[in-house]
Amino acid sequence: MSVTDAPPNGGGKNFVGRSMKRREDSRMITGRGNYIDDMVLPGMLHMAVVRSPEAHADIVSIDTEEAKASPGVVAVYTHEDLTDVIHGPLPMAWDPPGVEIKVPEHWPVKKGQVKHVGDPIAVVIADTKGRAMDAADLVIAELDAKPALVDPEKALEDGSPLVWEEFGTNVTHQWAVAGGDFAAAEAEAEVTVKHRIPNHRISGAPIEPRGSIGESRAESVTLYSATQIPHIARFLLAGILDMPEDKIRVVAPDVGGGFGAKLQLYGEEVLVLAVSKKLGRPVKYVETRSEHMTNSHHGRDQIATVTLTAKKDGTVTGCKAEVIADTGAYHQLLTPFIAELGFPVAGGCYKFPAIDFSVTGVFTNKMPTDAIRGAGRPEATYWVELMMDKLARELDMDPLELRRKNFIPKEEFPYETPLGIVYDSGDYHGSLDKLLQNFDLDAFRKEQAELKEKGIHRGVGFSTWVEVCGLAPSRAVGPQGVGLQAAFWESAMVRVHPSGSATVYSGASPHGQGLDTSFAQIAADRLGIDPEMIDVIHGDTDTGPFGWGTYGSRSLSVGGEAIARAAEKVQEKAKKVCAAMLEAAPEDIELADGTFRVKGSPDKSMTMAEISGAAHIPPQELPADIEPGLEETSFYDPENFVFPFGAHACIVDVDIETGKVKVIDYYAVDDCGPAINPMLIEGQVHGGIAHAIGQALYEQVVYDEEGQLVTGTFVDYALPTAAELPSFNTDRTETPSPVNSLGVKGVGEAGTIAATPAVTSAVLDAIKDTGVDWIDMPLTPMRVWQALNGDGQRATEQGQRVPPHGQESAGSGPTSPGEGGGA
Amino acid sequence: MSQTVPLSVTVNGEKHESEVEPRQLLVYYLRDQLGLTGSHVGCDTSNCGACTCHVDGESVKSCTVLAVQVEGAEVTTIEGLGQEGNLHALQEGFREKHGLQCGYCTPGMIMAAADLLERNPDPSDEEIRHGLEGNLCRCTGYENIVRAVRHAAGASREVSA
Numbered sequence: 001m002s003v004t005d006a007p008p009n010g011g012g013k014n015f016v017g018r019s020m021k022r023r024e025d026s027r028m029i030t031g032r033g034n035y036i037d038d039m040v041l042p043g044m045l046h047m048a049v050v051r052s053p054e055a056h057a058d059i060v061s062i063d064t065e066e067a068k069a070s071p072g073v074v075a076v077y078t079h080e081d082l083t084d085v086i087h088g089p090l091p092m093a094w095d096p097p098g099v100e101i102k103v104p105e106h107w108p109v110k111k112g113q114v115k116h117v118g119d120p121i122a123v124v125i126a127d128t129k130g131r132a133m134d135a136a137d138l139v140i141a142e143l144d145a146k147p148a149l150v151d152p153e154k155a156l157e158d159g160s161p162l163v164w165e166e167f168g169t170n171v172t173h174q175w176a177v178a179g180g181d182f183a184a185a186e187a188e189a190e191v192t193v194k195h196r197i198p199n200h201r202i203s204g205a206p207i208e209p210r211g212s213i214g215e216s217r218a219e220s221v222t223l224y225s226a227t228q229i230p231h232i233a234r235f236l237l238a239g240i241l242d243m244p245e246d247k248i249r250v251v252a253p254d255v256g257g258g259f260g261a262k263l264q265l266y267g268e269e270v271l272v273l274a275v276s277k278k279l280g281r282p283v284k285y286v287e288t289r290s291e292h293m294t295n296s297h298h299g300r301d302q303i304a305t306v307t308l309t310a311k312k313d314g315t316v317t318g319c320k321a322e323v324i325a326d327t328g329a330y331h332q333l334l335t336p337f338i339a340e341l342g343f344p345v346a347g348g349c350y351k352f353p354a355i356d357f358s359v360t361g362v363f364t365n366k367m368p369t370d371a372i373r374g375a376g377r378p379e380a381t382y383w384v385e386l387m388m389d390k391l392a393r394e395l396d397m398d399p400l401e402l403r404r405k406n407f408i409p410k411e412e413f414p415y416e417t418p419l420g421i422v423y424d425s426g427d428y429h430g431s432l433d434k435l436l437q438n439f440d441l442d443a444f445r446k447e448q449a450e451l452k453e454k455g456i457h458r459g460v461g462f463s464t465w466v467e468v469c470g471l472a473p474s475r476a477v478g479p480q481g482v483g484l485q486a487a488f489w490e491s492a493m494v495r496v497h498p499s500g501s502a503t504v505y506s507g508a509s510p511h512g513q514g515l516d517t518s519f520a521q522i523a524a525d526r527l528g529i530d531p532e533m534i535d536v537i538h539g540d541t542d543t544g545p546f547g548w549g550t551y552g553s554r555s556l557s558v559g560g561e562a563i564a565r566a567a568e569k570v571q572e573k574a575k576k577v578c579a580a581m582l583e584a585a586p587e588d589i590e591l592a593d594g595t596f597r598v599k600g601s602p603d604k605s606m607t608m609a610e611i612s613g614a615a616h617i618p619p620q621e622l623p624a625d626i627e628p629g630l631e632e633t634s635f636y637d638p639e640n641f642v643f644p645f646g647a648h649a650c651i652v653d654v655d656i657e658t659g660k661v662k663v664i665d666y667y668a669v670d671d672c673g674p675a676i677n678p679m680l681i682e683g684q685v686h687g688g689i690a691h692a693i694g695q696a697l698y699e700q701v702v703y704d705e706e707g708q709l710v711t712g713t714f715v716d717y718a719l720p721t722a723a724e725l726p727s728f729n730t731d732r733t734e735t736p737s738p739v740n741s742l743g744v745k746g747v748g749e750a751g752t753i754a755a756t757p758a759v760t761s762a763v764l765d766a767i768k769d770t771g772v773d774w775i776d777m778p779l780t781p782m783r784v785w786q787a788l789n790g791d792g793q794r795a796t797e798q799g800q801r802v803p804p805h806g807q808e809s810a811g812s813g814p815t816s817p818g819e820g821g822g823a
Numbered sequence: 824m825s826q827t828v829p830l831s832v833t834v835n836g837e838k839h840e841s842e843v844e845p846r847q848l849l850v851y852y853l854r855d856q857l858g859l860t861g862s863h864v865g866c867d868t869s870n871c872g873a874c875t876c877h878v879d880g881e882s883v884k885s886c887t888v889l890a891v892q893v894e895g896a897e898v899t900t901i902e903g904l905g906q907e908g909n910l911h912a913l914q915e916g917f918r919e920k921h922g923l924q925c926g927y928c929t930p931g932m933i934m935a936a937a938d939l940l941e942r943n944p945d946p947s948d949e950e951i952r953h954g955l956e957g958n959l960c961r962c963t964g965y966e967n968i969v970r971a972v973r974h975a976a977g978a979s980r981e982v983s984a
Binding site: 021022024025026027028029030031032033035037038130205206207208209254255256257259288289290511512513514679680682683686687688689690691713714715719721722723724725727728751 | 846860873914
């Protein structure tokens, strides 16, 4: 790792660091955005999907005759009708060395069996969306229902129904990593705490549903899609459709939020192209919200059994996490990999000398899980932080004192964890100090006691967290590393036009992050022009180089760095052109205050517009080693991840009569390195916290015992509204990352990774006098009330009462939690 | 299903004589027949409010109104609220205070807020939050939406003062 010598502002007019207003906003505040469902192509047809009402069934027969005769219907296709255009199943990208993963065939339209509610059985194409949906209701599928498996722990029991009989097991894979000597830590532990910690299934739920349009013309196809990964999608579609990539174009127009739910190649994206190829007309599919709930991948759904070992003075000596990951019925692009993404931060921001981390993936008859905002890291952060609280209770120690005792000191960065992950930079005491400057804990405790006298149960919870993002160094994550069959560099192309304005092409694919604005700020400082002179283009595989898209809080630290590097290459060439024009040596040209000038002779200078004019239309002969034009490309593969961190505090009131939790206040101190645009950072933190409060208190994807989805709409799946959420008090520290020249770390997922333990901990603090020391998320009124009224019993993730902790019947499966509670 | 009924309605000040299916929802009439795609569909169950527009001055969720119900009415959509160069105070406020990210909920949020400010020109933060609880946003955590509405309320009061 090295810090480049480039000044942070690149020599321009210091646009980096300013809260510049977003260039994206104009069209969106006036209703002129261009989202998938706004697009109409000539001759366009509409697709509806016939979906399984059963969680697990054999397909006995499918009668499409009545649907085909329905008004406006152009075609009805089942699996067999599409084999001439769909040449392969949907891919899964993880192939870890030495680990066997059971990978079922995953076809866009199913053959033989359906494995979860919503599984596609047929597609109907008609002239309007309404007629397609009408006709979809007329497709008669005879299904022979089989026993459904819903509970991931039951999946591991002998005699449970098998989701895939051909595998003879419900276990998808087992993966483990260890560093240090946990067995010794456990043997020598003075204190041990252990707990079984579910992290329930949630939906990404962007407000824009998924949608795609397939357009086939002659030998070429175009997919317009609400996707976070247009380039990856093209690469995968080339295989599935058996077409060369140059004949496939993928365009992501305005995308109305992703949150990981659009980090995917879905069957419907393949289907609109396949059907368009068969019919020779464009075909649009936009999911209903219920289809989003049944068929856009879910997130989380893990059960971690976590053990912390410590000395009596609070020094943590070891951490072991055994994770059961419910992958659902199939593997989508990254399904079995998501739980493993927790391992880099399995030690949190603490100096744990030994860490054991293992994952057992299991099939169930549910929609596959995959990346949802945070993806593996919220789960790990949730259990690390809550177990630190639990250990503090066991030791009768202040939870913040325990944290401080175990923080990795800032002098020790870069810090290598026992699992071989190198945290780039951090100042964990610093962020906690700043949090406690903003939030007066002593005053709070006084207020808390006074309120209690009045019957108001107020509590505070803390989360001191670190996350790993900026996906990613290809050598660590790709085939040579943990085995994703991909690389994770990012590309940028910077083109200065003859008149001095510029276009930046990025391989990232933003969908609300405001990167058009921040990318322009980065390029502007290096080109010596104003951001208003720079257009940012992304999300179209026909423009600019290949790129890996937007997810994993990577777009700034990888994509932004690629732009900085390409712009610096342009700057170098501009200096050469300038030197030739001014008859000076290139090394004597500097960019300062937005002007290229001869050092020591400020009157001899040129603007970028003048230089670009000369580069394109030379008024005099330029040296032979200078090619015409002013355009450079950069492919940047980071040497390491980046590790944002911070300290959050959540304050809640718990109504112990009803179990209702109200978030009263929220304080956050985040550190994502030097700000490119502070306004955008603050917005990302706000949204991330809200997402986590949603998971902690309100949101849960629920399947009943037969595998029927109970939460099929926003009536049942409760996103937080403005009325539920408090005002957020956000602040920052700036600890530069040594990994990239901008010093930046990601921030898109930070709030979501940080906040669930803070919320949960706050609730437990508010009710600590009741003896309840654990409630599983989501902390709905029912579950809190059950915990409070169960004579010390606790509520499980399904909301039923179970015997008190430590008296449970022995757990199930190979990672049985056994006895819980403190040792 | 192919049977249609006549509809006469004024949208953003322009009179339209249309034929619609009796089952046609207002939001699809606006989007598919008039090409006013600023009103978005996000949930199908009138929870998210992305489709919010005004009918005779009051905000409605246009996915919950049949097109035939606006016979003779005046409908205003986000496109009619203000354009670049002549923006409504709320449109300015959302840009000024970073009240939007992906932009999908934004038109509905602005239209709901416009109705709120019409009824209560100087709302408290709590009144703003309750006034907008029929509109979902997944990106902003609402913090900057509240700031945007407050900003717009202040700007509007300055103009009328």
